[in-house]
């Protein structure tokens with residue numbers, strides 16, 4: 001039996017939506033809530049240039065701050081904007097049910113998916129996923145993005161609690177490995193009615209309606225390219241400067257956001273096999289020079305978007321390469337600020353699994369918060 005939820009844990013719309021969705025190295029929501037509350041006041045602007053699933057952005061918006069995130073990975077983008085701006089409940093349910101009308105068109109295609117998909121998903125689920133993948137306009141429509149986000153949450157996980165055969169919820173496994181493992185354990189894909197499965201998840205999110213939060217957004221973009229546009233908006237008086245930059249950049253050589261999320265990326269028009277869209281990140285997390293360049297570019301380009309008295313709060317890895325590179329970039333770009341370092345014990349939901357294809361660094365037992373304040 002699972003542990004009882006603390007009383008009131010899901011008693012507000014905000015608390016029901018905040019958890020969308022499972023994302024590698026995500027901030028715990030309580031941590032984001034604390035940082036936003038400590039360093040900003042209502043009405044302030046908050047920036048996260050490595051926004052992930054938008055934990056900090058949602059937390060800021062829920063506390064009456066206006067928040068701007070940038071995230072290069074579409075999985076993070078879909079999660080973040082689904083919870084910041086969900087579609088109307090009735091329209092979301094109606095749209096979900098209408099997907100069933102197009103499912104027969106995808107029956108043949110569902111039969112022709114690579115073997116992994118046949119071992120992972122029952123035939124009806126495959127048809128549903130292909131229909132949703134072909135039909136839902138997650139870039140443009142709030143309604144479609146809400147459905148897509150809730151499909152992504154349940155796309156893989158425990159057998160019976162997700163749409164898939166037994167799998168981790170946070171990171172996708174390699175296809176050949178999974179197929180062998182399921183065969184050894186005699187595990188077949190669960191026979192699920194995908195529409196009623198997702199409908200139940202939608203009903204749960206909307207029990208208290210939509211979150212009541214300040215207008216905020218996460219852009220699907222590379223921060224190096226997007227930050228100069230935000231700076232131009234500020235120069236032209238279309239935006240105010242941010243009072244807090246709170247973020248967690250990718251850690252050096254720890255994970256690969258394309259490989260570990262390949263099934264969710266496949267749902268968002270990605271390839272049918274992992275590791276085929278490596279260009280999104282251009283090896284920036286596995287080559288130290290490129291990693292340094294990424295951090296320096298992002299922190300430099302964030303500077304004109306920040307108020308002179310802004311706080312910069314960076315949560316990062318305690319391992320040497322990431323920590324030294326991050327500290328060096330911040331000291332170089334923000335010499336006018338004081339830097340404090342806090343060791344934070346690692347919370348279970350952020351435990352990094354070593355990068356699985358060689359060169360795995362030792363697991364750390366803590367993370368480091370670098371906090372830059374005006375002198």
Ligand SMILES: C[S@@+](CC[C@H](N)C(=O)[O-])C[C@H]1O[C@@H](n2cnc3c(N)ncnc32)[C@H](O)[C@@H]1O
Nearest residue numbers: 025026027050052053055071072073222223250
């Ligand atoms: C440690 S995760 C952030 C997780 C986030 N704090 C959360 O709660 O979900 C780092 C994120 O940076 C993103 N990223 C890496 N390079 C980027 C870039 N150039 N522009 C925008 N986002 C980037 C990755 O896709 C990843 O989602």
